[in-house]
Amino acid sequence: MDKGKDWRSIATVSSRLPPTSDLEGRRQPGDIMIGVLLPINSDKIYQKLTFNVRPLKTTCRLFSLEFYHRFQAFLFTVEEINKDPKILPNMTIGFQMYDTCNIPHYELQGALQFLTDSDRIITDNQCCSRPLFSAVIGSTFSANSIILAHVLGAFRYPQISSFSGLSLLSNKRMFPSFFRTVPSDKFQSKGLAELILSFGWTWIGLVTVDTNYGLQGIQPIREEIVKAGACVAFMEYIYLGQPDRNAPYIVKTIKESTATVVVVFASEVEFVLILNEMVKQNVTGKIFIGNVGWARAIILSMSTYSSILSGSLNLAFSDYVVPGLSQFLAKIDPSTSVTSKWTRMYWESVFNCKFLPENQTISLENPVNICTGSEHLDGIKNNSNYVSSLQSTHAMFSAVQVISKALDDLKSCKIGEGPFFNGTCANIWNFKPWQLTYYIRRVQLNINVENGKYFDENGDPPAIFPIVNWQLKADGTLTQVKIGSYNSNVPFPWTLTLDTSLIVWKMGRKQVPSSYCSDRCIMGFRKAALQGKPTCCYVCVPCLQREISNQTAPIRGLKEE
Structure with missing residues (x-):
């Protein structure tokens, strides 16, 4: 046996990962590929592990x-870019997308597939070549x-x-090539604190998840409140x-507290687990102030x-709806879609119906609304839940735009005027990941920012949050109505704008x-501190003679830094 040939065979096999049989997704070929990780299903059922079988x-x-809808926004944006002769002419963008179900090892497995591109046939001289993939869009949640x-x-x-x-x-320093098209929670926490204090509330309860996301998000709010x-x-x-999830104890605390907010x-x-427990314990009368994590759920x-x-009240992500996306969605057909499984699930969710398996009849005991596949999306365009989910797509649209613009800038580089050693340019057909990262850091989009760059030095976009109020509809469901905004790009105290006349408590x-x-x-009484209680808890006692106050002291509120 030829030892050299045997070594090459081993190298060829070792350069690939096992097949992604556990991951469901969709692939579209192109000259340059983008990897996408999304939780089309946002929850999972964990199986008991014994470790004596696979x-x-x-x-x-x-x-x-x-x-x-975010995935559809991705498909729509890629299609629009591939049709545009001004962006990456004579080239097409393709993708590999996986449904991660918000499972960390699925996220990691998908990312490693992108790096090794194991769906390609790798020859001996390609074992160490650059993968086709240009960038990864994901993960959805911060921990992942x-x-x-x-x-x-x-x-x-x-x-x-x-x-x-x-x-x-x-x-x-920790995450040199990470970017995002949603604002940092640092700005979100400041916005939430300013929103709370604008109503003069002085007694506030705090609930957060025990992760870096929750702890780093709630601490600045607490500091600003105090x-x-x-x-x-x-x-x-x-x-x-x-x-x-500690829900029974949390809800008991909320229920027994005198804090309304x-x-x-x-x-x-x-x-949602806390809410289910609140329903169980019949807790009402509280006003919840929330972050963007559940604003449009x-x-x-x-x-x-x-x-x-x-x-x-919630801070929310941008309420900008991608132009043309609604028309793109109207073309979805559950009978012909290449992602028929997801499309059927989408159809059932939107129209509140069920597709029956073949040869199954309707049970009179458990009647259901049967999906025909001929329902029209035009009839639900005014549905608030449908519209709300569309308003969460702009960040995905921006992510694809950023990558395509960076690739176009890389391709348009003139030899001798490039940003790399001795004015060299990157090769669009064989660039290194760090070279594309250079262009992404400096990408400029048609957006109203001071210096024209989309990302700041930390890889964060401009921080502008709509503020929404949850209002009851005639059918008993809730809708989110925009009542203001928080904009970190303008100086304090103009960061927060509210139209309180639109708020319904x-x-x-x-x-x-x-x-x-x-x-x-x-008037005529003063505060007397209660031992062992916060300063906001006191009793009112008569003022001494010549010490009578004729006004109520307001809360101080946020101050400009």
Whole structure:
């Protein structure tokens, strides 16, 4: 046997990963490829592990309309770029996309597939060549983005998230090639604190998830609240390591607290467990202030939670709907789509119907609305949940635009005027990951920012958040109405703009609800501290002669730094 030939065979095999049998996805060939990791299903059923047999495949569940729309926004944007002769002429963008179900090892497995491109046939002289993939769009959630950023960043491989907001990811020393098209939670936390204090509330409860995302998000809010003279009534954690997520204890605390206002910094998947427990314990009368993680969650808009969430306020991601996306979605046909499984799930979610398996008849005991496949999407364009999920697609649209613009800038480089050694340019057919990262860091899009660059020095985009109010509809469900915005790009105190006339609190009331530990002292009385209690908790005692106050001291509010 030829030892040299045998060595080459081993090298060829070792340069590839095992087939991605556990991952479901879609592939479209192109001259330059983009890897996409999305949780089309946002939850999973874990199988019991014995380690004496091969672990069973994790079962994905809970189809996500929002993330399916994000995937469709990706398809639409790629199609538009490939049709545009001004962007990457004579080249096409392709992709490999996987449904990760928000499972960390699926995220990592998908990323490694992108790096090795194991779906290609690798010859002996290609074993160490650059993969076809240019960049990765993902992960969705911050904890998984950190895992990917450590792996991809080791090779300076560009990664763009359209959802991860954890402020830690702005650290370029730790994550040199990580970017995102959503603002950092650092700005979100400041916006939430400013929103809370603008209503004069002084007694606030805090709930967050026990992850870096939750802890780093809630701490700045707490600091700003205390600095302004308000007080924290309680601070509870959603423990992901507990089967019940600590929900019974959290809800008991919320129920027994005199604080009307509760800040929840978590994702919809975590918050829905708290809401289910609130329904069980019949807790009402609280006003929730939330981060973008659950701002436009369709599952939370159901009538089940309307008595709990009506009147709530959230910072949200951009409400910009990608032009032409609605028309693109109207072309979806569940009978002909190449991703028929996901499309059928989408169809069932949108039209509230079910596709029956072949040869199955309708049960009279359990009647269901049967999907025909001929329903028209035009009839649901005014559905608030449908529109809300479309408003979450802009970040994905921006991610594809950033990559394509960076690739076009790389391709347009003139020899002798390039940014690399001795004015050299990168080869569009054989560039290195770090070379594309260079162009992504400096990409300019048609967006109103001061210096024209899309990303700042930390890889973060401009921080502009719409503010939405959860309002009850006639059918008992909830809709989110925009009532203002938070813009970190303008100086304080103009960062926050609110139209309070649009806000509807619980029971349709227009008056701002109160949230105080103690009632404000009337004229002629003063505050007397209660031993062992926060400064916001006091009793009112008569003023001494010649020490009578004729006004109520307001909360100090945020100050300009």
